[in-house]
Amino acid sequence: MPYRRTPAVQERLDATRASIVEATQALVAERGYAGCSVALVAAGAGVATGTVYRHFPDKAALFTEVFRVATQREVDAVAAAAAAPGTVAERVEACVSTFARRALRAPRMAYALIAEPVDPQVEAERLTYRRAYRDIFAALIDDAVTAGHLPAQDAQVSAAAVVGAMAEALVVPLHAGAASRRTVPELTAFVVRSIGALP
Amino acid sequence: MPYRRTPAVQERLDATRASIVEATQALVAERGYAGCSVALVAAGAGVATGTVYRHFPDKAALFTEVFRVATQREVDAVAAAAAAPGTVAERVEACVSTFARRALRAPRMAYALIAEPVDPQVEAERLTYRRAYRDIFAALIDDAVTAGHLPAQDAQVSAAAVVGAMAEALVVPLHAGAASRRTVPELTAFVVRSIGALP
DNA sequence: TCAAGTAGTGAACCGAGGTTCAATACTTGG
DNA sequence: CCAAGTATTGAACCTCGGTTCACTACTTGA
Numbered sequence: 001m002p003y004r005r006t007p008a009v010q011e012r013l014d015a016t017r018a019s020i021v022e023a024t025q026a027l028v029a030e031r032g033y034a035g036c037s038v039a040l041v042a043a044g045a046g047v048a049t050g051t052v053y054r055h056f057p058d059k060a061a062l063f064t065e066v067f068r069v070a071t072q073r074e075v076d077a078v079a080a081a082a083a084a085p086g087t088v089a090e091r092v093e094a095c096v097s098t099f100a101r102r103a104l105r106a107p108r109m110a111y112a113l114i115a116e117p118v119d120p121q122v123e124a125e126r127l128t129y130r131r132a133y134r135d136i137f138a139a140l141i142d143d144a145v146t147a148g149h150l151p152a153q154d155a156q157v158s159a160a161a162v163v164g165a166m167a168e169a170l171v172v173p174l175h176a177g178a179a180s181r182r183t184v185p186e187l188t189a190f191v192v193r194s195i196g197a198l199p
Numbered sequence: 200m201p202y203r204r205t206p207a208v209q210e211r212l213d214a215t216r217a218s219i220v221e222a223t224q225a226l227v228a229e230r231g232y233a234g235c236s237v238a239l240v241a242a243g244a245g246v247a248t249g250t251v252y253r254h255f256p257d258k259a260a261l262f263t264e265v266f267r268v269a270t271q272r273e274v275d276a277v278a279a280a281a282a283a284p285g286t287v288a289e290r291v292e293a294c295v296s297t298f299a300r301r302a303l304r305a306p307r308m309a310y311a312l313i314a315e316p317v318d319p320q321v322e323a324e325r326l327t328y329r330r331a332y333r334d335i336f337a338a339l340i341d342d343a344v345t346a347g348h349l350p351a352q353d354a355q356v357s358a359a360a361v362v363g364a365m366a367e368a369l370v371v372p373l374h375a376g377a378a379s380r381r382t383v384p385e386l387t388a389f390v391v392r393s394i395g396a397l398p
Numbered sequence: 399t400c401a402a403g404t405a406g407t408g409a410a411c412c413g414a415g416g417t418t419c420a421a422t423a424c425t426t427g428g
Numbered sequence: 429c430c431a432a433g434t435a436t437t438g439a440a441c442c443t444c445g446g447t448t449c450a451c452t453a454c455t456t457g458a
Contacts, residue, residue: 048407117316157381164370201433
């Protein structure tokens with residue numbers, strides 16, 4: 001009975017796969033999707049280009065996974081902020097400032113996740129995650145409207161608009177490399193007003 | 200004294216150029232940038248591919264011009280709405296509904312202008328036009344704040360957020376092909392609230 | 399040590415689509 | 429009609445980065 005894939009080997013395989021993902025993340029964070037060839041990824045991970053294809057069917061799949069992992073981290077952070085106790089305004093403020101501060105702390109990566117042109121497969125993933133953000137805000141808004149803390153409104157539309165407002169208000173600062181000190185509080189105030197909450 | 204470029208010839212050249220631009224617009228409106236090869240553009244304009252390159256240095260230049268013309272039309276429409284007399288709320292409402300209605304009337308084109316992945320040169324143009332939209336709203340907000348009709352706020356941030364809100368709230372409807380009847384009024388209400396205007 | 403089988407390699411391959419250019423068809427003033 | 433110059437053509441070219449695959453190096457249990 002010859003070769004079997006032992007736990008030790010599996011572990012090494014997993015480590016290689018992880019290092020590929022890691023190298024890709026690092027490259028995206030440094031130069032965005034644009035400057036991210038498979039050859040560069042492989043070099044970054046210390047493997048041959050062919051090895052990348054033993055772990056991912058194609059480049060899009062690799063990028064999709066990297067995008068998914070990075071974005072899920074952000075979504076989780078915002079969801080945690082939304083789950084904290086407090087008034088609607090406080091919770092929304094927490095969400096917005098969490099999102100904005102994290103984005104501004106890693107501007108190149110944030111730009112890649114939010115706005116950089118990507119191929120259609122990754123773009124589809126981006127839509128999925130925008131929906132995840134939207135759902136967080138929609139739930140918050142829906143509850144507050146039901147409880148009478150917010151004026152009647154279509155939570156889906158409001159939530160989508162909030163997500164767009166956050167993204168757009170940060171695109172220019174992300175390009176510039178840093179936001180003015182006032183951007184985050186201004187944006188949170190904007191969002192609080194937009195859903196009709198009292199500060 | 201042989202060949203000179205006579206007015207008649209110049210007219211024909213201009214017409215060819217225009218038909219190339221027109222064919223590109225039609226193609227983008229129909230299938231987006233993704234399904235828009237130079238060969239297809241040439242076929243649509245009834246010329247050979249080489250002819251396209253006698254009018255534009257490269258594909259990106261052609262696309263940039265098409266994008267610019269199409270977007271300028273939209274910006275002008277919104278600017279006209281902003282210039283109409285009325286309260287801040289009324290004028291902002293007019294801007295938002297103008298933008299939204301026009302987008303929903305030509306969803307594929309609107310998606311191409313607002314959100315479809317494009318190559319970096321066209322993306323740069325997109326940023327320029329987002330800034331144009333932003334400037335319209337920023338001027339409106341600035342004036343109203345100065346006049347005491349709106350609470351103090353950073354007009355640049357608010358305006359950027361408004362633009363993002365409009366874009367994002369429409370992306371899903373544009374993908375779906377049509378918006379719910381409520382989307383436009385909900386969005387206008389959102390924007391009016393967001394800048395602190397009284398309806 | 400060995401046979402069976404898998405992971406890793408990286409140079410070569412490849413396709414799609416933008417771009418070029420030699421050849422052709424026109425246009426112009428005389 | 430002609431010479432000089434221009435517009436048009438479209439098949440061939442080129443590029444470039446994703447993908448493949450024959451080959452090598454390992455790993456495994458007996």
